[in-house]
Amino acid sequence: VLKRGWRDEVWGRLEEPWDLIVVGGGITGAGILAEAARMGLRALLAEARDFGSGTSSRSTKLVHGGLRYLRQANFRLVTESLRERDLLVREGSGLVTPLGLYLTSFEKDRTSPWVFGLALFLYDVLARKWDHEKIPTAQLLRDLPELEGSGVRLAYRYYDAQTDDARLVLRVIGEGVRHGASALNYARAEGLLRERSGRVAGVVLRDLETGRTAEVRAKVVVNATGAWADELRAQVGGARRLRQIRGSHLVFPASRLPLHGAITLFHPIDHRAVFAIPWEGVTLVGTTDVDHKADLAAEPSMSAEEADYLMALARHAFPSLDLSLGDVRSTYAGVRAVVGTGVANPSKESREHALWKEEGLLTVTGGKLTTFRVMARETLHAVRKEFPGRRLAARGPILDSIDGTAASLSRLDPATQARVLGRYGPAAVEAAQVGDFTEPIGDSNARWGELVWAARAEGVVHLEDLLLRRVRLGLLAEGGGQNLLPRIRTLVQAELGWDDARWQAEERAYRQTWQMRYGTSFTAN
Numbered sequence: 001v002l003k004r005g006w007r008d009e010v011w012g013r014l015e016e017p018w019d020l021i022v023v024g025g026g027i028t029g030a031g032i033l034a035e036a037a038r039m040g041l042r043a044l045l046a047e048a049r050d051f052g053s054g055t056s057s058r059s060t061k062l063v064h065g066g067l068r069y070l071r072q073a074n075f076r077l078v079t080e081s082l083r084e085r086d087l088l089v090r091e092g093s094g095l096v097t098p099l100g101l102y103l104t105s106f107e108k109d110r111t112s113p114w115v116f117g118l119a120l121f122l123y124d125v126l127a128r129k130w131d132h133e134k135i136p137t138a139q140l141l142r143d144l145p146e147l148e149g150s151g152v153r154l155a156y157r158y159y160d161a162q163t164d165d166a167r168l169v170l171r172v173i174g175e176g177v178r179h180g181a182s183a184l185n186y187a188r189a190e191g192l193l194r195e196r197s198g199r200v201a202g203v204v205l206r207d208l209e210t211g212r213t214a215e216v217r218a219k220v221v222v223n224a225t226g227a228w229a230d231e232l233r234a235q236v237g238g239a240r241r242l243r244q245i246r247g248s249h250l251v252f253p254a255s256r257l258p259l260h261g262a263i264t265l266f267h268p269i270d271h272r273a274v275f276a277i278p279w280e281g282v283t284l285v286g287t288t289d290v291d292h293k294a295d296l297a298a299e300p301s302m303s304a305e306e307a308d309y310l311m312a313l314a315r316h317a318f319p320s321l322d323l324s325l326g327d328v329r330s331t332y333a334g335v336r337a338v339v340g341t342g343v344a345n346p347s348k349e350s351r352e353h354a355l356w357k358e359e360g361l362l363t364v365t366g367g368k369l370t371t372f373r374v375m376a377r378e379t380l381h382a383v384r385k386e387f388p389g390r391r392l393a394a395r396g397p398i399l400d401s402i403d404g405t406a407a408s409l410s411r412l413d414p415a416t417q418a419r420v421l422g423r424y425g426p427a428a429v430e431a432a433q434v435g436d437f438t439e440p441i442g443d444s445n446a447r448w449g450e451l452v453w454a455a456r457a458e459g460v461v462h463l464e465d466l467l468l469r470r471v472r473l474g475l476l477a478e479g480g481g482q483n484l485l486p487r488i489r490t491l492v493q494a495e496l497g498w499d500d501a502r503w504q505a506e507e508r509a510y511r512q513t514w515q516m517r518y519g520t521s522f523t524a525n
């Protein structure tokens, strides 16, 4: 959908008037773009870096109701998230997949196990299904022998879902574009255009690749810049309202931490709810919750303290595996935007989203990956008066239907078919023709053909876009896939139209970014 030359093509028509500009290309902006396009609006999304490169590629990757929000008695958020979860599993089959979780109770836990049973009872009531069971210790250790020696008492098995967050963003943006919207990456909104009355009337965009700028006018400007949202708000005099909270994950190869089910447990140090989750052939252990004091302009990364905290968790839950930092395959960190209320403990801040209208600038931030459609619809509802005659469609599907597409992919095994359909949606058949979709890349679930399709049609501007977000080798492969670069080069260099000097520069930049942000060279705090 975003084939070579697409950025120039969009830049060429930026000065035409738009109905709606969405600033920010994470899941929030993507959802708004897709819903606006379905309403028939002329909509443009501008992302300062790569699509999904903010928080939306750095989550725990759960599509979930959020069991822990029950603790805050936030039933509305949980009910809404559960409904969206179930719809996403149905419509995003192959990209959003059901996940069995064990809510585990350990000898030293403060919370007694009956509370777990009660919480899951409530969770199922809110989801209107009965989907959990108590697992005695003996069976638990058969299911998850990695817990041997940990003092685990029992568990409840329940179900949520998981996804590839960056791919979800891309699928949703792709649907917006297919419905007539436009999207640009590496296009930063540097300023706001104002009418005489002071009302926001557009944005000044800068192309971070070429340096060109454009004044882009629209009836409505939406600020979907997540943790950065206060920056644009400051331009209309909005006082700071967001608290930036970092959450990080350790990624272990399945060969060192093989899990046949996800685990939810309380951290032995501060009793926060944390996870160990099998994902795409690796195991994610996270997350932390710490105030992010670093400059937001720099890519976030894990601190040494967070690494220690997560290693303490891994050793507590899996003592028999003797895990050490040397076993860690990669790390990643993301920054949540939460509306700051001043409470001391970051974990106590609400995860609900917020919608503010200031001088015509509509800011939507906070919330969850899972509830992107709810946020999109609320945003568009708030500006409906600007678009008389355009109606927000009745609550329809979140993702476009791919019914009937599977038949054309019958040469692929069922798991690969599902993967390709989920990732590429309506473009699946075209995508599956470009390369090899049978051989996995190393010990990951990714296929070599995915790299080729991404390079050809998924808006890759830099090598890191390809390796960190289109195909997640930066998280999944040893050393972020640096040893695979010669083979990757033969597959994608021509597709990307890069000469040798450009390839070498991109390779250097990727190696450096990976080392500093995704490896195990941690920051001080």
Ligand SMILES: Cc1cc2nc3c(=O)[nH]c(=O)nc-3n(C[C@H](O)[C@H](O)[C@H](O)COP(=O)(O)OP(=O)(O)OC[C@H]3O[C@@H](n4cnc5c(N)ncnc54)[C@H](O)[C@@H]3O)c2cc1C
Pocket: 023, 024, 025, 026, 027, 028, 029, 046, 047, 048, 049, 050, 051, 052, 053, 054, 055, 056, 057, 058, 059, 060, 061, 062, 063, 064, 187, 188, 189, 190, 224, 225, 226, 227, 228, 245, 246, 247, 248, 287, 334, 335, 336, 365, 366, 367, 368, 369, 370, 371
């Ligand atoms: C550690 C962690 C774990 C999480 N786990 C889960 C989970 O398991 N499930 C779940 O549902 N949710 C989860 N979340 C929450 C979820 O990830 C976020 O709510 C969601 O990704 C936020 O999306 P967003 O689009 O609002 O922000 P972002 O994804 O950060 O997107 C904002 C974008 O705006 C861009 N931008 C900033 N300034 C400008 C500008 N001037 N011009 C143009 N673009 C700009 C940025 O580059 C960025 O890409 C988690 C969050 C964290 C931090």
